[in-house]
Amino acid sequence: MVSADALRYFLQVARRGRLVSAAEALGVDHTTVSRQISRLERDLGYRVFDRSPTGWSLSDAGQRLLPHAEAVDAAVLSAVADTNTEGQLTGTVRIATPDAFGAFILAPGLNTFRKEHPNLDVHIVTSTRNVALGMREFDIAVTLQEPQPRHAKYRRLTDYTLALYATPEYLAENPPIHEPADLSAHTLIWYVDDLLDITPLRLLDDVLPGHRVAIQTNSVTGHWQAAVAGVGLAPLPRYLGDQDQRLVPVLPDTLQISRTYWLAVPKESARLERARATIALLEKIVSDRQHDLLLGASNSQDTESPKK
Structure with a gap:
């Protein structure tokens, strides 16, 4: 047997x-x-x-x-109950997410959740490759590609926008940029092409076809820090780029890029209390930062737009 x-x-x-x-x-x-x-x-x-x-x-x-x-x-x-005798969640919840979402949206939002569930361990697994939705390697996934319903229950979590960023110093020292064609004379920063199998992240193929990407690194933190150091121009989520006063958007009216985060839960995990609590956390984090996700968090002195 x-x-x-x-x-x-x-x-x-x-x-x-x-x-x-x-x-x-x-x-x-x-x-x-x-x-x-x-x-x-x-x-x-x-x-x-x-x-x-x-x-x-x-x-x-x-x-x-x-x-x-x-x-x-x-x-x-x-x-096996995933709560202890005092009603607190226990065990481990593993969350698969894209690089930027895991580092700059999810991780900073864990403070209250951690205080409410001190006996629950949270594993955040970030990647630029598609998660295997057919394998239960995680309890919850945030994906950039719409999942297939046979593998998981899923729904749209939120849209977000990206823009192209550089430092003012870099822009002053290099040829002027008036239109996308001008970017051919500039250093572009993005993911390592042959390690990137998430189609929505192949955004440079769509908005800047044929442009050479001279600096490739498999981390959004690498894109961000290279841009801040004046190495070149990097596409960044607005919830990251707009918060950094060292960076300015380049061609913001022309190169605004919209993408979608999807929330996927393997059907076997959906019944677990710790998974349901984590889903509620993700939805609250997204709700609280909806303005940042869609419009960035401007460092200008203008009056803040109302949250959507």
């Missing part, structure tokens, strides 16, 4: 693709994981993984087993 514990080992290897990574997540030695998988395959009578030097991938039979294992895992999670 296949045990729920064996399926737990199976899921961790399926999600991570390597024994060592799965062992770290489970808090055991990788040889223990290997023994559990071998025992599972003996009990089932077929192989659930194809082994290769680059990692472990699901076999066809493993792919068929996956949704059943996830269902069992979800049932076990639901049966």
